[in-house]
Amino acid sequence: MSEGIGASVKRKEDRKFLTGKGRYTDDINRPGQVHAHFLRSDVAHANIKSINTKAASAAAGVVAVYTGEDIDVGGPICGWVVPNRDGSATHEPPHPLLAKGKVRFVGDAVAVVIAESLQQAKSASELVEVEYEELPAVVDLETASAGAEIHEGMAENRYFDWELGDEEATDKALKSASRVVKLTVRNNRLVPNPMEPRAALAEYDDLNDSYTLYTTSQSPHLTRLVLAAFMFQIPESKIRVVAPDVGGGFGAKIYVYVEEAVCTWASKKIKRPIKWTADRTQAFLTDAHGRDHINNVQLALDSNNKIIGLRVDTLANLGGYLSAFAVAVPTYLHGTLLSGLYDIPAIYTNVKGYATTTTPVDAYRGAGRPEATYLLERVIDQAAREVGMDQAEFRRLNFIPKDAFPYQTAVALQYDTGDYEPALDKAMEMIDYKNFESRRSEASKRGKYRGIGVSSYIEACGIAPSAVAGALGGRVGGWESASVRVDPTGTITVTTGAHSHGQGHATTFAQIVTEKLGVPNSSVELVHGDSDRSPFGMGTYGSRSLAVGGVAISKALDKVIEKSKKIAAHLMEASADDVEFKEGKFTVSGTDKETAFGEVALAAYVPHNYPLETLEPGLEETAFYDPMNFTYPAGTHIAEVEVDPTTGVVEIVDWAACDDFGNLINPMIVEGQVHGGIAQGIGQALLENAHYDENGQLLTASYMDYCMPRADDLPSFKVECTNTPCTHNDLGVKGCGEAGAIASPPALINAIINALSPLGVSDMSMPATPETVWRAIQNAQARAAE
Amino acid sequence: MYSTKIVKAENSSAAVQAIGSSKEGKILAGGMTLIPTLKQRLANPDCLIDISGCGLEGVEDKGSSVRIGAMTKHAAVAESSLVAKAIPALADLAGGIGDRQVRNRGTLGGSVANNDPAACYPSAVMALDGTVHTNKRDISADDFFKGMFETALEEDEVIEAVSFKKPEKACYMKFPNPASRYAMVGVFVAKFSDGVRVAVTGAGEEGVFRHSDLESALSSNFSEEAVSGVEVSSDGLMSDIHASADYRANLIGEMTKRAVSS
Amino acid sequence: MEIKESYDLPLPIETVWQALNDEGFLKNSIPGCEKLERISPNELSAEVKLKIGPMSTRFKGKVNLSDLNPPNGYTISGSGTGGIAGAASGSAKVSLSKMEDGEGTILSYQVKAEVKGKIAQLGSRLIHSTAKKLAKKFFSNFVQELAK
Incomplete structure (x- = not known):
């Protein structure tokens, strides 16, 4: 349909x-x-x-x-x-x-x-x-532990000091490695700005x-x-x-x-x-700010360039008060993602969360997963450079192989399914990766440095399996509810605990109803956002609306169909076991009997001819769905840039995104989500930064000084998908809201480093403003002149 | 904003009179800076004198110069065929200010009178050897701008128009602040038969200024190479969270080269 | 941020030092100063009206004189609140020394400035230039007053 x-x-x-x-x-x-x-x-x-x-x-x-x-x-x-x-x-x-x-x-x-x-x-x-x-204000994250006491009795201004993984095994891998790649990155602080x-x-x-x-x-x-x-x-x-x-909302x-x-x-x-x-x-x-981590990263490689260990020591700036999910973001939404889509046998991470006298920090589109992806994709890129391998091939070499699923990572998560090479191949094809060097030399004739950067990411979405969340410190469940009310005339009202604030739920959720009940989209009304009108729900964040809320709708629809079949069986004088439902019609197998969904709905509310002794009248069902596992969208983004060495301006000339979101309900809305996510990621990588002075004054508190991405900062994105359906939910869906913001910053920064690597530039901080890039070029040229 | 009184003046002398009879009156031109300031409660004038009805709009060809009324909107300058023919660089500059909404409200006179250190127009007035016509007198560009947000305007003075000399060749190159899109560095280069004028906005701690080293280099040899031969000093340039004085100095050189070679 | 400048004055160091401690001189030198009253030997209350472009705010606060080392210099610091605009504070470490000819005085200063609240949030691009400008104005006013 x-x-x-x-x-x-x-x-x-x-x-x-x-x-x-x-x-x-x-x-x-x-x-x-x-x-x-x-x-x-x-x-x-x-x-x-x-x-x-x-x-x-x-x-x-x-x-x-x-x-x-x-x-x-x-x-x-x-x-x-x-x-x-x-x-x-x-x-x-x-x-x-x-x-x-x-x-x-x-x-x-x-x-x-x-x-x-x-x-x-x-x-x-x-x-x-x-x-x-x-x-005294406490602003600098690295020295926050030595700053003035912010909360009475809280030593060293530290909210928590958490670890995950096997430290002994990881340190052993680092010791026995034929090469250890080291990198310190800062994930810049962002203001959500809905x-x-x-x-x-x-x-x-x-x-x-x-x-x-x-x-x-x-x-x-x-x-x-x-x-x-x-x-x-x-x-x-x-x-x-x-x-x-x-x-x-974006989390805020x-x-x-x-x-x-x-x-x-x-x-x-x-x-x-x-x-x-x-x-x-x-x-x-x-509004709670986002990001603001410093990560010290050590990646251990064996002599075949296979990754054998990863250690990440993270400082997280959480601001003046502990916001609701501030603790989860740098820990379970970050530490558990450090395996990325790579087969890494030993991982250890320590995260220290500090108070500073700045605005509280919490989840912002991606929440912890962009930070994990950024440090990982940066260090992977550096590793490829250090061992002299092509950045894409180094990734391919270390991907979790297709036949290894379900894959248990060294940091608690079990990926149910995935196949990472097709997305990498597709993205490379979309951007014409193999002919990049000729484009680089053409650009250099025009005085521009051209670079290409890869970012392969994974995220844990569909937040969250309650049992897992609870075991890890979550104080709420991660399920979602839905109820489907069939009106006597066959129109449908769906109520959901998910909340749409730009995601297009009214459309996407209606499509699920259309698919299952065979009624047109226009017959479906979505009710959300009112605690008095819908069953208890958990809301929208962490790319969960479809993967949890949508699945709850699907389950409620299944209940409606199950009951409808019984009514239809009565109307057609058949056994319910023989009734089939397809494209809005009930049929009895082996006969030409049929009755429309609307007839059944009417019979449910006008039960003149109805099995009242065995079945309640009415047609309205509620379902609660708690996922068995997270969903794991993954993919590869490749950015291509040109840097003007005279000004440091970075122009994004091409962008290819190939994502595996499982089954898609509405590909257009998915593409829109990917576009928006990439735009925000480009904002982080090139433009946005919450700047505090040493007294804790926010100097970027208006659009005069805080730079949001605008349409003319962005190229036309090429967006495609691969599909390995989620194995543990009825719709086979994974979630797409955050992917763009997670994948894009490292793709862009890697592209800039790639562009400037002929000059000897090997690091670049975010945001890569024109002056930051210009300085890196100046410093590299000064080093070369020495 | 605090409550205030608005007076609509019919001509510039009525506007000046209204200013005189107020305690702390402010002229309201396009309001692109003043209104946001008032909304933030960062000023509390007892009276706003709206000069939109004073007949100060329009573009006139004066032979060797172009005279533009103070209340002429940026969009009108950008779209004027007269300006496009006589001084295309000026039309370009106007078309690059702010966004469409700002260009349809913001005025030449407002921009020049405010003399924001990052505004575009002051560089054009300076480089095109402009004259600021007020209700009292004519002020040459070199005497008009007196440092950041300061001008030669007196309390009882209103800008009526600005004249720009027609150059042989001119170009404005702006490196916008990525956030505000004001000039982080804007360079207006104008070549006249008797020499080259180079005005820089967005960079100087004292607002718009003429760059004499670049002017003399370009006056003797109007080429990119001549610009390369000038060491642009960072002394007196602004440093803020967006750009250091060093980087601004580099941009002055780069934007000048681009203006010369365009 | 730090700002340094110096002036050569054709006056004996004692005269300059006296002026630096005279509230009349100070009042005429502080840009936009509307009121300056001594409340103790080294403390004055002040009201200053500051205009930066379209912004116009009245700051109320105090001026303190410290590190007094007559006649070689002191630190003059001021801080005030401008209501909704926020707060501003600044200090200038002023040093006086005799010129080599023995007649004149070299006045040099080092200024530190801070702003808080709305002016920091909305006007960050102007903070440094404004501080520099106000410091310059203060000392050039002061030099002019001395010349009178």
């Missing part, structure tokens, strides 16, 4: 968005609503000596002013912890909703002013007097003693759970969380932040709806 699985159906939701008719949190207004403005710390680290809110409280239009001392509920919690090497637990310092006694980053919320208008709230906030006793900043509109219902929170969330149910059970300690049923249209909208919680808390105090919407600079200062 042309609207079923595998069809590039145009996105159902785009008409609304493209015509400006989306309904976002800030578009919603409630009668009697007032506005909140947060007064934020403009120092990175200080004791609060006093806060005087008297003048602000008396200012025009002000309804209430609160500080940390007024708040009587708990703050954000940590959703994942790991054991330290010495057996002790992750340090989880409290994170108050409004600063209490101390501020720990520029942007830390100190007070909230609630007024009739936003302008009145802003004006009154200027009257709040805060006296700070400044403390197009829509965070917002909240909280309303308290005095009659029912309950709250409704409209907010920009990737996971409304989790927001409800955290607010009710951990912060407010009230029955979960007393909070409804609605995440209406949400303009992008998974967590419950202080602003949303303060608005909810205060709505009961003042008994009026409270709205807050971040402006862009608040988003820069307070």
Whole structure:
């Protein structure tokens, strides 16, 4: 069917968005609503000596002013912890909703002013007097352990010190290696920058003693759970969380932040709806940042250039407070991916997570996996260079062979399936790898250095198998729910706990229904984003919506079909075992009897002729699905660049991506996801960097200084797929949301190093800005002249 | 933003009068810098004087020069066939400022009066031996720009137009700041019968400036080789998180070469 | 960031030193200074209006004189908050020495500056140039005042 699985159906939701008719949190207004403005710390680290809110409280239009001392509920919690090497637990310092006694980053919320208008709230906030006793800022990750104490009693500013793998075996491999390739890389800090900043509109219902929170969330149910059970300690049923249209998230909208919680808390105090919407600079200062690792990497090779061991020592900057999944990102989403798609017998990693007086750091598109892929693909590239092998062939030599699946890595994961060479071959063909050298010499005649860079990646998606997550420190499950309601007329309403904020769920999920029930896409309505309207769900992140949420829909549809067959059997006076269902029709094998799906639906609700003694009326089923394993999308991206040595400008001249996402439901949407991911990866590699000065001031807090990728920074991408279907879910799907952001940074940096290697350049930091590249060229030329 | 009063002036003398009677009035031209500043509450003028109705728009051919009204939008300069014919480099410059939205609001006079150290227009005024016409007087480019965000304009003075001399040949080369797309270095080279003028924007700590070494080298030999022979010093150049003074010095040389050879 | 400059002054070192400790001289020298009052021998309260391009903010704060080594120099530091704009602070280590001819004085300074809050977040590209410019203005105003 042309609207079923595998069809590039145009996105159902785009008409609304493209015509400006989306309904976002800030578009919603409630009668009697007032506005909140947060007064934020403009120092990175200080004791609060006093806060005087008297003048602000008396200012025009002000309804209430609160500080940390007024708040009587708990703050954000940590959703994942790991054991330290010495057996002790992750340090989880409290994170108050409004600063209490101390501020720990520029942007830390100190007070909230609630007024009739936003302008009145802003004006009154200027009257709040805060006296700070400044403390030394802790900004540099490498010296954070020696910095001023940020959290009381937390030694060396360290949240955790975790390890994975076999240290003894790895060190033995390093000792016996015929070559050890060493590399230190820094994964630059990024600001997520979804197009829509965070917002909240909280309303308290005095009659029912309950709250409704409209907010920009990737996971409304989790927001409800955290607010009710951990912060407010009230029955979960007393909070409804609605995440209406949400303009992008990239990870930053998974967590419950202080602003949303303060608005909810205060709505009961003042008994009026409270709205807050971040402006862009608040988003820069307070949305959880991404990445910010330093990795020391050692790769052991034997005399045949086979990898025999890998050791990675990582420092992770987690900022002033521990965000919800901050611990998981550099540990289980990073350490477990260090085998990449290579057969590495011994791996050991140690990760130390530090507090600094900067914005908290958490998951950002890819979350841990881009960092793992970056260090691995950089060191692999360097290894190939050092041993004088072609970068693609070195990878091929070390790939996990096709017949080795399921493959148990040295870092806990078991890859169910994969076949890595076809994607490498395809990408090489797409970019015409074999004729690269002639393009390089042609470019050099024009005074340009041309380079080609390969990145072969794997990721663990479909987060997460609950048993695995639980064993590794996760405090939540990783399943997803769906319910399918067949209306009497045969139209379908699907509710899901997954949340679409750009992914196109309304289209993709409808295609699954079309494929299974044979109804047209237009008969399928998707409901999501409202904790009162869908069964409990876990939300959207970690490329999980289809691989977990989509599979839950598929399972609910199977239940619908199973029941429908019984109804159809009754209608056709046959045995249910003989009823077949195909393309919307029930038939009885060996007869010409048939009945349409719509007839069955009607019979379920108008049960005049119905097996009421054995079957309930109605046709509505719910399924919960918890995956048995992660899914493992993998592939190869190849970038080709030209560097202008006079300015250091890098032009991306070609890009080939070949990914194995398993089965595709909507190839067009998949391609869009790959494009977006690559764009963000190029942003990281060339343009983006959160820059703090030594006092902890964020100097890149607007688009004047923080460089987002624009369309004219990007080439046309060539995107293709291979397919080894996932073996353990019904749809054979793997997830595609993060792949582009994971694969692309090392491809690009490797291409730049490849371009400049004739000059003797062997390292390049991110972002590779024009000046960074120009300096590398200058230094190489100076070395050559010596 | 803080609340303020907007006065719509009918001509420039009314605008000057309105400024005089305000405590801390500000002229509102295109508002591309002023409005964002007000939204951030980083200024609190008691009065904004909107000069969009003062009849200061338009492009005129004055024989040896082109006169452009202060309120002429960047897009209008970029699309003007008169400018394209007389000084194509000026049309190019205007077409490369900001984005489409900015070009349809931002004005020549606003840019010149603000004298942002990374703005494009001041380099054109400087290199094309321009004259700034105010309600009071004519000010030559060399006397007009007084350092970062500072000009010779007095409190009771409004720019009405700017004249640009027609060169034999001219070119503006901008190396944009990747984030803001303002000039990280912008070099405007203009060749006249009596010599070459080279103005640099985006790089100097004191804003736009003429590069005398490059001017004299190019005046005697208008070629890339002549530029290569000049050692561009980093003294007095800006250093920020985007580019060091050294790198800016390199870009001045490179952008000049490209302007000369284009 | 650090900024260094020096001036040759045709005045005896004692005169220059006195001026450096005179609030009248200082008030006329600090760019945009609207108020400067001595609250203790080495501490003054200040109000400064700073205009950078379209931005215009009033900073309220203190000026401190420290490391006094008459007549060879001191450190003058100021810090102030500009409300919503954030805060700024700066210090200049000022050294005076006799010129070789014995008549004049060499005034040299080394400036450090820091900004916080919105001005750091939105105006980073201008911080260094502005600090340099303000330091220059302060000392050139000071030299001009002395010449009067």
